[in-house]
Amino acid sequence: MILRGAYRHLVPWFSLCCLLLSGAARAEVTVTDAHGEHTFEQIPERVVTISWAMTENVIELGVTPVGVADIEGYNEWVVRPAVPDGVDDIGKRGEPSIEELAALKPDVIIISNGQEGLIDKLEQVAPVLYFNAFGAEQDNARAARRIFRETAKLFGQEERAQRKLDAMDARFDELRQQLHDHFGEALPPVTGVRFNNQSVVFIYGANALSQYALNHLGIEPAMDIPPSQWGIAQKKLTSLSQMSKDSVLLYFKPAPGVERLFESPLWQAMPVARAGHVAGVESTWSYGGAMSIRYLAEAMTDALLTIEP
Amino acid sequence: MTSAGTLARPGLVLGQSMALRYALALAALVAALLFHLSLNSPLSLADQWGLLWGRPPESFEDFQFVYAALPRVILAVLVGAVMALVGSLLQQVTQNPLLSPMTLGAASGAWLALVCLSVWAPALTSDWGAWFALGGSIVSVVLVLLIAGRGGLSGLPVILAGMATHILMGAIATAIILLNQYATNNLFIWGAGDLTQTDWQWVTWLLPKLSVAVIVLLLAPRPLTLLRLGDAGAGARGLSTGPVLVVLLLLSLWLVASAITAVGVISFIGLITPNIARNLGARRAGDELVFSLLLGAVFLLLTDCIAVAASGWFPDMVPSGTAAALIGAPALIWFARKRLSARDQTALELPEGVPRVSRRTWLLAPVVLLALVLLSLCFKPDAFSFLHPLQSLRWPSDLVLSLRWPRIVTAACAGVGMALAGLILQRLIRNPLASPDILGMSAGATLALVLFTVFVGGSIHEAGPFVAFAGSAGVLALLLVLGRRTQYSPGIMILVGISLAAMIEAMVQFVLAKATEDAYTIIGWLSGSTYRVSDAKALWLAGGTVILFGLALATSRWLTLISAGDAIAEARGLNTSRARLLLLVLVCACCALVTAIMGPIAFVGLLAPHVATLMGARKVWPQLWLAPLVGMVLMLFSDWLGWSLLYPKQMPAGTIAAILGGSYFIFLLARRRLR
Numbered sequence: 014m015i016l017r018g019a020y021r022h023l024v025p026w027f028s029l030c031c032l033l034l035s036g037a038a039r040a041e042v043t044v045t046d047a048h049g050e051h052t053f054e055q056i057p058e059r060v061v062t063i064s065w066a067m068t069e070n071v072i073e074l075g076v077t078p079v080g081v082a083d084i085e086g087y088n089e090w091v092v093r094p095a096v097p098d099g100v101d102d103i104g105k106r107g108e109p110s111i112e113e114l115a116a117l118k119p120d121v122i123i124i125s126n127g128q129e130g131l132i133d134k135l136e137q138v139a140p141v142l143y144f145n146a147f148g149a150e151q152d153n154a155r156a157a158r159r160i161f162r163e164t165a166k167l168f169g170q171e172e173r174a175q176r177k178l179d180a181m182d183a184r185f186d187e188l189r190q191q192l193h194d195h196f197g198e199a200l201p202p203v204t205g206v207r208f209n210n211q212s213v214v215f216i217y218g219a220n221a222l223s224q225y226a227l228n229h230l231g232i233e234p235a236m237d238i239p240p241s242q243w244g245i246a247q248k249k250l251t252s253l254s255q256m257s258k259d260s261v262l263l264y265f266k267p268a269p270g271v272e273r274l275f276e277s278p279l280w281q282a283m284p285v286a287r288a289g290h291v292a293g294v295e296s297t298w299s300y301g302g303a304m305s306i307r308y309l310a311e312a313m314t315d316a317l318l319t320i321e322p
Numbered sequence: 323m324t325s326a327g328t329l330a331r332p333g334l335v336l337g338q339s340m341a342l343r344y345a346l347a348l349a350a351l352v353a354a355l356l357f358h359l360s361l362n363s364p365l366s367l368a369d370q371w372g373l374l375w376g377r378p379p380e381s382f383e384d385f386q387f388v389y390a391a392l393p394r395v396i397l398a399v400l401v402g403a404v405m406a407l408v409g410s411l412l413q414q415v416t417q418n419p420l421l422s423p424m425t426l427g428a429a430s431g432a433w434l435a436l437v438c439l440s441v442w443a444p445a446l447t448s449d450w451g452a453w454f455a456l457g458g459s460i461v462s463v464v465l466v467l468l469i470a471g472r473g474g475l476s477g478l479p480v481i482l483a484g485m486a487t488h489i490l491m492g493a494i495a496t497a498i499i500l501l502n503q504y505a506t507n508n509l510f511i512w513g514a515g516d517l518t519q520t521d522w523q524w525v526t527w528l529l530p531k532l533s534v535a536v537i538v539l540l541l542a543p544r545p546l547t548l549l550r551l552g553d554a555g556a557g558a559r560g561l562s563t564g565p566v567l568v569v570l571l572l573l574s575l576w577l578v579a580s581a582i583t584a585v586g587v588i589s590f591i592g593l594i595t596p597n598i599a600r601n602l603g604a605r606r607a608g609d610e611l612v613f614s615l616l617l618g619a620v621f622l623l624l625t626d627c628i629a630v631a632a633s634g635w636f637p638d639m640v641p642s643g644t645a646a647a648l649i650g651a652p653a654l655i656w657f658a659r660k661r662l663s664a665r666d667q668t669a670l671e672l673p674e675g676v677p678r679v680s681r682r683t684w685l686l687a688p689v690v691l692l693a694l695v696l697l698s699l700c701f702k703p704d705a706f707s708f709l710h711p712l713q714s715l716r717w718p719s720d721l722v723l724s725l726r727w728p729r730i731v732t733a734a735c736a737g738v739g740m741a742l743a744g745l746i747l748q749r750l751i752r753n754p755l756a757s758p759d760i761l762g763m764s765a766g767a768t769l770a771l772v773l774f775t776v777f778v779g780g781s782i783h784e785a786g787p788f789v790a791f792a793g794s795a796g797v798l799a800l801l802l803v804l805g806r807r808t809q810y811s812p813g814i815m816i817l818v819g820i821s822l823a824a825m826i827e828a829m830v831q832f833v834l835a836k837a838t839e840d841a842y843t844i845i846g847w848l849s850g851s852t853y854r855v856s857d858a859k860a861l862w863l864a865g866g867t868v869i870l871f872g873l874a875l876a877t878s879r880w881l882t883l884i885s886a887g888d889a890i891a892e893a894r895g896l897n898t899s900r901a902r903l904l905l906l907v908l909v910c911a912c913c914a915l916v917t918a919i920m921g922p923i924a925f926v927g928l929l930a931p932h933v934a935t936l937m938g939a940r941k942v943w944p945q946l947w948l949a950p951l952v953g954m955v956l957m958l959f960s961d962w963l964g965w966s967l968l969y970p971k972q973m974p975a976g977t978i979a980a981i982l983g984g985s986y987f988i989f990l991l992a993r994r995r996l997r
Binding site: 083086089090102103104105107108109110111112113115127130131133134137138209210211212213238239241246247248249250251254269270273274277278279280282283284 | 379382384385386388389390444447448500501503504507508511512516518519520521523633637638639704721722724725835842843846851853854856965969970971972974
């Protein structure tokens with residue numbers, strides 16, 4: 014802590030010197046996380062990520078972490094981008110093994126929601142960056158983009174990050190064009206859900222990354238779900254009857270037992286189901302980083318294109 | 323021993339006329355049905371009537387009425403009636419007003435079975451889930467009945483055995499959930515207990531299975547009536563009630579297991595309804611069965627109305643089980659508070675062991691403790707091999723030391739704290755099965771912390787000791803108010819404990835049902851982990867434990883006198899009610915301290931004093947020294963096993979302690995029965 018404080022005083026002087034000696038290699042990086050600015054003397058090489066979203070960000074930036082929490086779970090739920098071979102598993106995300114982590118001698122540890130309580134312990138090993146990726150009071154998708162940029166700054170990969178974000182926006186334009194080609198001038202309102210069982214459903218609302226992706230494709234939400242920390246609300250299945258027959262319902266896979274649900278008379282009586290405006294989205298992680306928004310948009314567009322306009 | 327005959331209190335006007343009582347109950351049933359339908363369906367009564375008599379559904383509202391509102395109402399009636407019927411049967415057979423399907427552990431077996439299935443064979447869940455739940459439920463109830471034995475059915479032993487099995491199975495399920503996040507997400511709604519329906523599938527599944535209820539109703543009244551005369555009385559009339567009762571128990575087990583499988587964990591209906599039925603004047607055996615059945619349907623309908631209405635107000639839906647527990651817990655305490663008194667002292671005799679502590683034990687115990695501390699400090703799991711086990715031991719680096727010492731201190735102090743709380747409580751209640759985790763003291767702290775995170779927000783790890791102390795103090799106040807009349811009898815304390823535990827579970831399941839990341843944080847905390855304890859907190863805990871240990875030593879004379887009996891204690895000049903009060907405060911302080919820092923710890927408080935007795939510490943003074951030592955050893959071993967077994971994955975010490983302690987406890991009880 015003392016060191017960090019000292020750095021803070023040194024930063025302006027140091028950067029001034031750098032300016033004066035312009036041409037000297039830019040060695041120092043400053044990034045801002047949820048707790049303020051952190052300055053690193055040089056670009057960190059050995060990084061450990063504990064939250065899956067941060068793991069995703071780091072790998073997307075072309076950096077291979079030395080250690081990651083719960084690789085098995087990541088490979089099952091987040092899927093892409095894949096964790097490269099040879100990365101060490103440091104245990105579960107809630108209680109990763111700090112000793113295993115310390116043995117990796119990291120230069121920086123990146124964590125996110127659910128791990129804020131670990132900061133004191135982790136700081137004994139290496140500097141910690143804590144990003145608040147999901148919160149009811151913020152726009153999660155904007156936060157995801159900001160965190161992606163900050164992470165890129167840490168690794169000196171700003172150009173790559175900008176390129177990827179630009180590519181994502183360009184991809185959004187393409188997908189929007191595809192949708193307009195398919196549906197015409199007016200796109201139908203869409204809401205994404207995850208079926209819990211035959212009678213309960215999770216509805217993605219205003220603060221969900223998938224809803225942000227839809228907004229960027231020029232699509233309005235079909236149901237009004239107020240923002241919450243993770244962007245979902247748990248509702249009775251029958252609440253989906255509020256969706257009009259002009260709207261589209263997308264459900265995220267895996268959805269076991271969905272065939273039986275679709276055969277039930279109650280389901281078939283829903284306006285949106287009667288109109289045949291229901292499509293399944295290939296399995297995509299809903300609580301990821303900035304690039305997962307692109308995967309969400311692509312998967313949802315694929316699903317939307319299967320619907321008859 | 324309490325008997326159902328004395329439980330039915332006369333004096334209520336309703337009790338005067340049975341016909342009037344049934345007429346009113348039926349009217350209440352119809353009113354509840356109509357109210358429920360009007361809440362759950364926007365259709366007018368006339369439209370609903372038309373649909374009932376065959377008008378084909380057209381609009382979505384019509385379909386919603388036919389395929390969602392109607393099956394839900396029918397399921398509520400069926401499940402409520404069956405739970406109450408079985409509750410009444412169990413309470414009459416055992417003559418124990420605190421017994422219900424849930425206190426027998428029916429739900430926990432089903433929960434464990436479903437968790438295992440969805441982690442290791444998810445493909446089977448949609449087709450075979452119901453049968454696995456049914457099997458798990460039956461296995462756990464049979465286990466509890468075997469542990470309690472016939473002699474234990476009428477008193478507290480069966481309830482404690484049920485709680486023990488419940489905690490053990492819950493701990494195993496928690497360990498599996500923590501290691502396999504998300505795989506069990508779809509189960510949480512079942513765990514919270516919900517009646518929401520979207521077709522007639524569950525009604526048609528459940529209805530034939532419930533038809534055996536008719537057999538119960540026809541078969542049960544006669545043996546139950548005879549049972550009230552006592553076994554001797556029945557024998558004198560040339561009737562052996564045993565075989566009939568076994569058949570009845572098996573049938574009711576089947577009924578309950580089916581109902582739980584269909585709708586999940588909905589507690590309290592089976593426990594409270596028969597008590598209310600007796601309160602309203604149902605006195606004869608058959609009368610109580612039928613009237614409970616009727617009332618059960620009404621109560622579940624009404625609580626489900628609350629769930630339906632609340633789901634409309636809150637951004638997330640409220641499961642029926644949550645509503646039932648939030649209303650049921652206070653209702654249970656209210657209805658049963660006068661009924662329980664100090665007379666229910668049926669204690670389980672556990673094996674006693676050697677008569678005094680040998681010198682070898684006194685020498686060996688600190689050596690074992692020291693060895694465990696060194697093992698926890700020096701063990702390096704990734705360097706371990708069975709060929710050269712010693713190579714995995716090396717003196718820790720500064721960093722490793724700084725990471726491990728707070729855990730070791732926390733585990734050891736938690737062991738001491740829970741052992742002291744258990745010891746004092748067992749002496750106070752004179753029941754070797756009493757334990758702070760079963761009696762609601764840790765539960766109070768836990769409930770406060772969980773409620774705090776649900777309603778105030780923020781991390782449960784940050785909520786802090788003050789909230790925990792507030793929770794424990796709340797329970798203490800409740801115990802004092804409720805217990806004053808009954809001299810703090812075990813019955814009322816266990817009742818409060820059970821009610822709070824069920825309320826906590828309902829709250830936790832409500833949070834879990836949202837299936838966000840927070841759910842896993844809360845489960846992790848609830849399983850009692852030393853992982854996140856900071857240096858400062860560990861030191862606070864150590865200081866607090868030393869003070870509490872000193873206070874406990876200071877009360878040893880009180881404890882000796884109280885365990886000899888109130889009469890003797892009073893004769894020696896001890897103000898027993900004041901001593902009890904102070905000892906209770908001490909127990910609460912121990913529980914709140916440990917729970918606030920580390921989370922709830924099960925079984926240590928039960929087992930540590932008992933193991934100390936087994937080793938010969940029968941008197942208070944040696945037990946006060948030996949039980950904390952045993953508690954420390956158990957917690958240190960659990961903590962070490964937790965982080966080294968699946969390294970780098972970690973399992974919370976509390977979960978390991980619950981599994982180790984629970985298994986040993988059930989082994990002890992089983993051995994007692996086999997003798």
